Amino acid sequence: MSDFSPAPTGAPAIAAAPAVRSPSQEAAWEYAWTVREFTASDAMAATGMTRSTVIDALENLVGTGLLRELPNARDAGVYRKGRPARRFELRDDAALLVGVDAGRTHITVVVADLRSQPLATHRVVADGTSEDVAQRRRVLAGAVDEALVLAGRTRDEVGALCVGVPAPVDAAGRSPRHPEGFWDLMNPDLMSLFDWAVLRRVDNDASLAAVAEGAAGAAAGRRDYIALLAGDRLGAGVVLDGRLLRGAHGGVGEMIAFDHVEGVGSAHGLGQIAAQWAAEAVAAGEVDPASPLALAPEIDGRVVLELAAAGDPDARRITARVSRVLALIVSVLGSIFDPSLVVVSGAVAAGVDEVADAARRSLPTDLHLPAPELVVSTLGADVVVIGAVAAAADLARECLLERWSA
Structure with missing residues (x-):
């Protein structure tokens, strides 16, 4: 987890009322976030401000403790002729x-x-x-x-x-x-x-x-996408035109409506429905009693997905059903929000590659809009x-x- 690019914009609540700051300080501060160390000339080129304005802004930021001035290029041993350039950087330890x-x-x-x-x-x-x-x-x-x-x-x-x-x-x-x-x-x-x-x-x-x-x-790099948390419960984070959507009550992406969608029937996540269907199949005698699925000491979504990935036929039948549910979820979200991408995120993502592959093949073609691209996150449970x-x-x-x- 390092060097994140700017997050999609939203309207988060923040504390305290803003103080007045100069446009030159704001421009220099914004530039400092985009680079590691930099010279006053670098800041001039990036912001379009004059040297005196840039120097004044940088010195003020150094005075706040949010920037630090580094040893100049000559002192650092990398500059030999002319006036040495003043070098600055964001103080990553300031807060x-x-x-x-x-x-x-x-x-x-x-x-x-x-x-x-x-x-x-x-x-x-x-x-x-x-x-x-x-x-x-x-x-x-x-x-x-x-x-x-x-x-x-x-x-x-x-x-x-x-x-x-x-x-x-x-x-x-x-x-x-x-x-x-x-x-x-x-x-x-x-x-x-x-x-x-x-x-x-x-x-x-x-x-x-x-x-x-x-x-x-x-x-x-995408401006229109959805992150689908799909472990125990469904939840969606929706970004359109580069903005994180919220709604009047913060309810954009709440999935209780899937209780009323035929073929999905609930807001349970992929892991939970895989576990539920596996337990029902074992109880109904639809699973070989000597199979790894039937003998598992505890059936949860992770177990079902892992057994399916290992080739267990009983678990694979369960995950084939799960993939059809995922395809319906992605299709409905695609029809409502028109994203270019849906990312299956969270801890469940570690085991759903095959489920996602099957879901891609099952995406309905009668919803008029192009189906969003469906991918699996690499960011894991964190x-x-x-x-x-x-x-x-x-x-x-x-x-x-x-x-x-x-």
Whole structure:
């Protein structure tokens, strides 16, 4: 996880009111994010500003502590004639980025520098059966604090923090009420929980998977795509025209509507339906009792996908059904949003290559629009936290200078 490109733009909630900053400082700050070390002449060429304006802006940024001036080229031993060039770089240690994947049963926190280089990773197994909101807040706060301890850093050094949750999230970082209270539990006012962070953002986990895929994954360079989280539950992060879509209540990409789509029938993810269908087949005696599937001590989606990949005929029959469901999901999403690409993301992606291959062959041809390209992510189970760090970096790039100067 390093050197993310800018994340798809959205409208994340941020803390505090902006301070006034000069256009020249803003231009120099933006340029510093795009390169490693650079000279004043490099900044002049990139921004179109005069030398005196550039030098003044860079010196002011050095004064804030967000940039550092490096030894000049002569002192560094790489320049011999004429006036030595002044060299600068973004101070990657000026502030921290914190990304959090706040799943129901697993929490991952990554602390990184401003260049998104990880400094520490902390993982917590949470009680997925608990409905105690106060306990979830304590667990999440403790996980972030422990990650900072592992990095040898403190809350005061955090410049931007982003948390991904399995719930829709609006532009203010709030989740709507859920009929069974699940969204309220997953996002128990996390904007206030982390109000000590200079900049903070709470977002849907599938939306952050889309950020990750656009910044460092299969959708890099794409402007119209969907990241499909499809492990236990379906969720979609939708990027169109380079913008991450949210909706009035943060519900773009919520998949409960698939309960009413014939051939899909639920918002269960690929792993969950594979496990369910395998268990039903074993119980109904439709599986060879001596087969690896029947003898598995526990049937979950990972087991079914792994056995199918190994050639087990019973597991392959199950995954063939799963591939048809995936084809329908991709077709419906393609018809509604018209993306050029759908990326199957998350932990389930590690075992769905054959499922995706079969789904590509099963994509309906009667939906008029061209079917989106279907690919499998390479970012693995950490796709949400990768996206959270990328979103925190984007937030820092856009807003940290004005907060720092306030």
